[in-house]
Amino acid sequence: MLEILQNNWLLFLIGQYPHGPIGGLAMTLFMASISLALCFPFAIGLALARLSPYRWLRLPATAIVHTVRGLPLIMFIFWTYFFSPLIIGRAVGGVETLVIALVVYEAAYLSEIIRAGIEGLPKGQVEAATSLGLRYWPTTIKIVLPQALHNMLPSMVSQFVSTIKETSLGYVISAHELTFAAAQVNNVLLTQPFEVYGILALTYFALCFALTSLARFIERRISAGRGGTPGVMVAA
Amino acid sequence: MIRFENVEKWFGPLQVLADVSGEVRRGEVKVLVGPSGSGKSTLIRTVTRLERIQGGRVLVGGADIAARGLDINRLRQRVGFVFQAYNLFPHLSALGNITLGLTKLRRMSRAAARERAMEELARVGLTEKANEMPGMLSGGQRQRVAIARSLAMDPEVMLFDEPTSALDPEMVGEVLVAMKRLAAGGMTMICVTHEIGFAREVADEIWFMEAGKVIERGRPAELASASAHPRLAGFLHMVGHHR
Numbered sequence: 001m002l003e004i005l006q007n008n009w010l011l012f013l014i015g016q017y018p019h020g021p022i023g024g025l026a027m028t029l030f031m032a033s034i035s036l037a038l039c040f041p042f043a044i045g046l047a048l049a050r051l052s053p054y055r056w057l058r059l060p061a062t063a064i065v066h067t068v069r070g071l072p073l074i075m076f077i078f079w080t081y082f083f084s085p086l087i088i089g090r091a092v093g094g095v096e097t098l099v100i101a102l103v104v105y106e107a108a109y110l111s112e113i114i115r116a117g118i119e120g121l122p123k124g125q126v127e128a129a130t131s132l133g134l135r136y137w138p139t140t141i142k143i144v145l146p147q148a149l150h151n152m153l154p155s156m157v158s159q160f161v162s163t164i165k166e167t168s169l170g171y172v173i174s175a176h177e178l179t180f181a182a183a184q185v186n187n188v189l190l191t192q193p194f195e196v197y198g199i200l201a202l203t204y205f206a207l208c209f210a211l212t213s214l215a216r217f218i219e220r221r222i223s224a225g226r227g228g229t230p231g232v233m234v235a236a
Numbered sequence: 237m238i239r240f241e242n243v244e245k246w247f248g249p250l251q252v253l254a255d256v257s258g259e260v261r262r263g264e265v266k267v268l269v270g271p272s273g274s275g276k277s278t279l280i281r282t283v284t285r286l287e288r289i290q291g292g293r294v295l296v297g298g299a300d301i302a303a304r305g306l307d308i309n310r311l312r313q314r315v316g317f318v319f320q321a322y323n324l325f326p327h328l329s330a331l332g333n334i335t336l337g338l339t340k341l342r343r344m345s346r347a348a349a350r351e352r353a354m355e356e357l358a359r360v361g362l363t364e365k366a367n368e369m370p371g372m373l374s375g376g377q378r379q380r381v382a383i384a385r386s387l388a389m390d391p392e393v394m395l396f397d398e399p400t401s402a403l404d405p406e407m408v409g410e411v412l413v414a415m416k417r418l419a420a421g422g423m424t425m426i427c428v429t430h431e432i433g434f435a436r437e438v439a440d441e442i443w444f445m446e447a448g449k450v451i452e453r454g455r456p457a458e459l460a461s462a463s464a465h466p467r468l469a470g471f472l473h474m475v476g477h478h479r
Contacts, residue, residue, distance in 0.1 A: 122321070124323035127317075127319070128317075128319065128324075128382075130312065131284055131286065131316075131317035132313070132337040132341065132385070133311075133312040133341050134336075134337070134340060135309055142336060142340065143325055146327050147325075147326065147327055150327065
């Protein structure tokens with residue numbers, strides 16, 4: 001196993017770069033990060049729409065979230081893969097395809113996290129802002145979102161962990177990421193699939209475990225912070 | 237300044253305000269007392285439309301707050317509201333809590349807003365806590381910051397919804413001092429409170445509410461006479477007993 005790692009660690013880390021496209025762990029992390037970053041505004045929009053008093057905003061947003069959450073990610077990957085060339089009019093690479101599919105998929109999940117964060121805030125926060133005379137947007141931007149996002153940081157890190165694991169599905173459309181790199185190594189060695197995929201599993205695990213621990217750490221810090229502010233708990 | 241005209245409010249099938257009328261003139265301090273669930277908080281919350289009413293009218297400065305075309309957010313800037321749970325913004329410092337409204341609504345520069353906020357913090361005796369986060373302040377200090385936050389907007393009226401009920405006993409005094417000073421300065425105020433000593437000292441009139449109605453009104457000096465206000469006297473006796 002060590003020997004395999006010694007001979008192929010660079011491929012695992014960055015793919016064939018600089019002789020080919022960048023890939024491996026670097027691409028996995030890049031795709032997970034960029035997907036989460038790009039889906040963020042959509043997720044906030046969906047969450048706010050789902051909490052809107054206006055039916056014409058609430059109903060479509062709810063429908064989108066339920067639909068996306070009710071379908072497997074691989075469906076979105078196939079849809080994007082086969083349909084986006086038709087729409088855009090040119091071939092779309094594996095990485096772009098995966099990122100588009102992930103943005104759509106993750107936006108639905110992240111919006112539920114954000115919605116829970118907003119609903120979890122004490123009602124008094126919005127009332128206090130309203131009483132000052134602040135309108136919807138200043139209240140949302142200055143009071144609601146900063147607190148909701150802060151409180152939901154652990155869940156967002158967990159969502160990032162899921163996203164990292166989901167990028168492995170990029171393998172089916174030849175997106176050059178970590179699983180793809182492992183498959184390449186396996187194709188060269190032919191006889192050691194157990195070891196190669198063992199390395200793959202360990203890499204995912206180490207990365208995700210570290211991030212999950214980070215999420216737990218943040219969670220403890222936040223709940224400690226809440227313990228210091230009992231004022232919000234007594235809202236009658 | 238504020239007039240309630242036959243105000244009616246239901247929460248579903250439950251009527252929480254039943255035909256409430258009354259007037260608060262400029263510079264007056266009214267204190268609302270009564271058992272919990274009697275509608276005191278709901279009544280003052282109708283003034284800035286934190287609660288909608290189903291019947292009657294609420295007028296602020298002569299304007300119906302439910303009128304079409306009335307800018308409710310502008311009106312809310314003129315009416316300060318202090319909550320039982322303080323409702324400070326926990327992610328902003330004491331100073332940040334106060335400057336938010338000034339920079340966002342009054343369009344003040346950062347420097348001007350800061351100066352104005354420090355003035356108000358000085359008034360409630362918390363200059364040295366300006367940069368503390370609410371989580372680091374005691375309950376009494378938080379409530380004083382909340383009062384300063386409202387006052388910074390230069391309101392014409394201040395509404396207090398049980399401002400000392402969530403406080404430990406030793407902190408009640410500091411908040412009441414701030415409120416008394418405000419009353420002495422001529423601020424129009426409506427206070428929901430169980431602090432009878434405060435009511436006696438500061439109130440122009442006490443309204444006693446029960447089951448969504450104002451059933452007795454009187455000057456604090458008349459409170460002693462149980463014959464004129466039997467229900468109020470009974471309630472005060474009971475409250476006094478538990479303290």
